[in-house]
Amino acid sequence: MIERLLLFAENRYARLVLVGLMVLTLQTTVFNDVRPFGVCLQVMVLLAASAGLARGSDVGAIGGFIIGLLYDLVLTTPMGLCAAVFAIVGYLAGVGQSLVYAPTWWTRMLLGSIASAIGMILLPIASTVTGATGILNAHVLFVALIVGLFNAVLSVPAERLCRWALTEPAAVR
Amino acid sequence: MADLSFTRRRAILLLSLTSVILITMDLRGSSIINFTRSAFGVVFRPIESATKVVTRPIGNAWNGMTHYNDVVKENHRLNDLVAFSEGSTISAIASVREAQELLSLNGLPTLAGIASCTAQVVGQSPSNFTQTVEINRGSECGLKVGMPVLNAAGMIGKITDVYNKRSVVMLLTDPGYSLAVKIVNLPAPTTTTTGAPGATVGDTTTTTSSTTTTTLPRVTTTTGIPGFVPGATIATSSTLAPLPGEVTVPAEDVGPNQPGKSTNSEITVPPGLDVPLRETGALEGRGISRNPIVRFVENQPRFGAVRIGSPIISAGGATSLAPPDIVIGSVSRVVNRTGTLGPILEVTLAANLKNLNFVRILLYQPSSERVIAP
Incomplete structure (x- = not known):
């Protein structure tokens, strides 16, 4: 039993779920209260982008999907919507990282910021596709800009957190 | 390399398919999805509540830094408003009582006859694209999807999700919100x-x-x-x-x-009264940054031009989710359109949706949805 529990804990996606839950509590509490320029900061999308930055596009897509699914559980949007969008964000962040010759901290910041902003633009588009009305307007760009800027600040620690969570089990041992 | 590409394609395909299936299931009202959300809520809410207690000072510090001047201004404005309102409150209460007595004498429904449940707002949506709040009452209190939610100032929204001990309220400003309303045109100043x-x-x-x-x-x-x-x-x-x-x-x-004054109409208006005319329309939310609007107002000459400040109240009716005569707000802007298209009215809501605390849920169901006992 304990052996199985340890095996589960060693799984990198299980660790990502636990990290995701922690960040989700911060998202629904402190980042829900702190709204610079009236915009709710989105650290969940940053986590999805960081998964891609830390471990590449494939792991980023799966990690983004898991994080999006967690976020879907507390939102009123259709289940799977954030999962799909965050999977794209994680994938794009991973692809972007692979295109950089020698990644540095500031390139990660830039990529995390851009991926977050893309996520904030894709989310209302996806909502509109699923039937929501009136949310696709110029305000989306403002939200994307603010979220991108603030996520740039937080992207380095988020990327380190994801790098740790998504480490291969052998490396952990 | 080809193998890796195949694995990647398969993974992306699998993720896409899963998303589509989940979205489809949720949009069709799958009970599995609802149960999953509810179960997750049961586990997650205590953790969230504990985190909220720990992180509240951070939020308070931020709000203190960014909104201090606004709060002081708001306080001064509200003090003035309270002083100004005290005089007319007694007359207004007397008028409301008389109106309710008249309605009950004529066998017409009044808000006083509808049971209600009081709840507290415990959280708001962390999304930038939906305007919802969460309240600490659910199905245990008899709440159902669609019931209107009010605060002391007027209507704030309707219930969209109900769980055992919590519910989600869609605010009037949400782009998905729509409600039949009446516009009571004011006499000219x-x-x-x-x-x-x-x-x-x-x-x-x-x-x-x-x-x-x-x-x-x-x-x-x-x-x-x-x-x-x-x-x-x-x-x-x-x-x-x-x-x-x-x-x-x-x-x-x-x-x-x-x-x-006599016209050709058989209906006579008794002297001493200037009965305001009413017209119906549909209230639609447009997001947190913009005021809701009222559409489909007929361009009737009898109704005349809609005046700024005219009250907007719920229309009620057999299929409407809200009973009649709940205060929603007042007209803040009139956008006239050419031809037979009626004007579009921008509405300033009576309730301040940014500072919601205690709310009242009317346990009201339209007559078309009531279950008739055999």
């Missing part, structure tokens, strides 16, 4: 003329009757509630000159249904 006979002051107006001519000083009367003058009745006469001190209203300034 009146300038009353009064004063002592023979007195002459700078800006004057002259009224002439068959026997006397008096020169009266102009006095403009305004109240905080447009069209509402406690204790005042508007009576007009086109043949008699006003007595000194009597309130008069120019004939062209009163509403289209002038009291005491």
Whole structure:
């Protein structure tokens, strides 16, 4: 039993779920209260982008999907919507990282910021596709800009957190 | 390399398919998805509540830094408003009671006869694209999807998700919100003329009757509630000159249904009253940064031009989710359109949706949805 529990804990996606839950509590509490320029900061999308930055596009897509699914559980949007969008964000962040010759901290910041902003633009588009009305307007760009800027600040620690969570089990041992 | 590409394609395909299946299931109201959300809520809420206690000082510090000046200004404004409102409150309460008595005497439904449940707002949506709040009452209190939610100022939204001990309220500003409403058009703003006979002051107006001519000083009367003058009745006469001190209203300034004046209609309006006209429309939310609008207002000449400040109240009806006569707000802007297209009205909500605390949920179901006992 304990052996199985340890095996589960060693799984990198299980660790990502636990990290995701922690960040989700911060998202629904402190980042829900702190709204610079009236915009709710989105650290969940940053986590999805960081998964891609830390471990590449494939792991980023799966990690983004898991994080999006967690976020879907507390939102009123259709289940799977954030999962799909965050999977794209994680994938794009991973692809972007692979295109950089020698990644540095500031390139990660830039990529995390851009991926977050893309996520904030894709989310209302996806909502509109699923039937929501009136949310696709110029305000989306403002939200994307603010979220991108603030996520740039937080992207380095988020990327380190994801790098740790998504480490291969052998490396952990 | 080809193997890796195949694995990647398969993974992406799998993720896409899963998303599509989940979205489809949720949009079709799958009970599995609802159960998963509910179960996750049961596990996650205590963790969230604990985190909220720990992180509250951070939020308070941020709000203190960014909103201090606004709060001080708001406090001054509210103090003025309270002082201003106290005078008219007693008259308003008396009017409401009389209206309720009249409605009950005539067997018409009133809000007082609808059971309600009080709840507290415990959280808001962390999304930038949906305007919802969470309250700490659920199905245990008898709440159902669609029930209207009010605070002391007026309607704030409707319930969209119900769990055992919590519910999600979609606010009026959400783009997905729509409700049938009534617009009560106000009579034109009146300038009353009064004063002592023979007195002459700078800006004057002259009224002439068959026997006397008096020169009266102009006095403009305004109240905080447009069209509402406690204790005042508007009576007009086109043949008699006003007595000194009597309130008069120019004939062209009163509403289209002038009291005491006969038209070809069989309906007569008793003198002493200026009954406001009502027209229906559909209220739609447009997001947190923009005021809701009212569409589908018919361009009727009888209704006349909609005035800024006209109250908006719920229309009610057999299929409407809200009972009639709940205060929603007032018209803040009128966008006229050409042809037979009616105007679009921007609405300033009576309730302040940014500071919601205690709310009341009317346990109301439209007559078309009530289960009739066998």
